[in-house]
Amino acid sequence: MSKARDEAADPAAIFAALGDGTRLSLLEKLSDGEALSIAKLSAGTRLTRQAVTKHLHVLEGAGLVTSARIGRESLYSFAPAPLGAARTYLESVSAQWDDALGRLKDFVER
Amino acid sequence: MSKARDEAADPAAIFAALGDGTRLSLLEKLSDGEALSIAKLSAGTRLTRQAVTKHLHVLEGAGLVTSARIGRESLYSFAPAPLGAARTYLESVSAQWDDALGRLKDFVER
DNA sequence: GAATTATGCAACTTTTTAGTTGCCAATATG
DNA sequence: CATATTGGCAACTAAAAAGTTGCATAATTC
Numbered sequence: 283m284s285k286a287r288d289e290a291a292d293p294a295a296i297f298a299a300l301g302d303g304t305r306l307s308l309l310e311k312l313s314d315g316e317a318l319s320i321a322k323l324s325a326g327t328r329l330t331r332q333a334v335t336k337h338l339h340v341l342e343g344a345g346l347v348t349s350a351r352i353g354r355e356s357l358y359s360f361a362p363a364p365l366g367a368a369r370t371y372l373e374s375v376s377a378q379w380d381d382a383l384g385r386l387k388d389f390v391e392r
Numbered sequence: 393m394s395k396a397r398d399e400a401a402d403p404a405a406i407f408a409a410l411g412d413g414t415r416l417s418l419l420e421k422l423s424d425g426e427a428l429s430i431a432k433l434s435a436g437t438r439l440t441r442q443a444v445t446k447h448l449h450v451l452e453g454a455g456l457v458t459s460a461r462i463g464r465e466s467l468y469s470f471a472p473a474p475l476g477a478a479r480t481y482l483e484s485v486s487a488q489w490d491d492a493l494g495r496l497k498d499f500v501e502r
Numbered sequence: 503g504a505a506t507t508a509t510g511c512a513a514c515t516t517t518t519t520a521g522t523t524g525c526c527a528a529t530a531t532g
Numbered sequence: 533c534a535t536a537t538t539g540g541c542a543a544c545t546a547a548a549a550a551g552t553t554g555c556a557t558a559a560t561t562c
Contacts, residue, residue: 301408382425
């Protein structure tokens with residue numbers, strides 16, 4: 283048991299969370315390490331605060347951000363671990379492809 | 393102009409295409425380099441051929457597979473380039489995080 | 503304590519996605 | 533040529549996602 287409760291290590295779930303422009307831009311805002319409130323995260327967008335909140339919940343469900351209520355605001359922080367899992371997954375698929383390429387090369391050059 | 397017509401270099405589009413278990417398993421079947429027909433790709437699944445076809449179209453829209461009609465069958469092939477783009481994107485976000493960590497460390501140790 | 507700020511919760515609408523069924527066209531094959 | 537195989541197209545349903553509005557509540561600030 284290496285994974286915490288609801289943090290999705292499932293690649294599809296992580297990719298699904300990343301598969302939305304709004305959520306990617308939220309992640310980028312948080313990726314410099316500073317924890318930001320929902321109000322600040324909503325500031326630049328054309329969406330309502332509630333829409334942003336929903337996106338944050340999706341990111342949180344995928345384990346890509348964490349939240350903590352401080353006073354009257356909810357501060358969201360970047361959680362980089364699932365990104366590493368996603369990268370590892372992509373590398374594994376790419377590696378399989380590279381192996382296939384290698385075998386093809388061997389076959390052709392034989 | 394480095395990108396062809398509709399092949400999405402857009403990270404969100406690539407991640408969205410990857411964000412589905414069925415599509416990931418299709419990609420995995422193709423990632424060994426062998427081109428497969430829709431019939432063969434549908435074989436293992438519980439889905440109808442048309443459902444699989446739709447997923448293949450999504451993958452093709454993201455540039456992750458290519459198709460070619462040979463005789464009476466449509467052969468789909470893995471196209472690894474967008475995976476590289478996705479990995480690069482994840483690395484850029486991770487790098488920003490690592491930079492932030494480094495600055496924090498500097499600050500704490502000062 | 504009254505007004506303001508930041509957020510949560512719930513109901514609702516709209517849009518997109520996933521999946522199915524039915525039918526037709528093209529290519530093989532006996 | 534008769535028949536099976538392979539797949540495309542279109543219409544349709546069902547379910548999930550995205551987004552909004554309205555209202556209630558907790559923490560601040562003046």
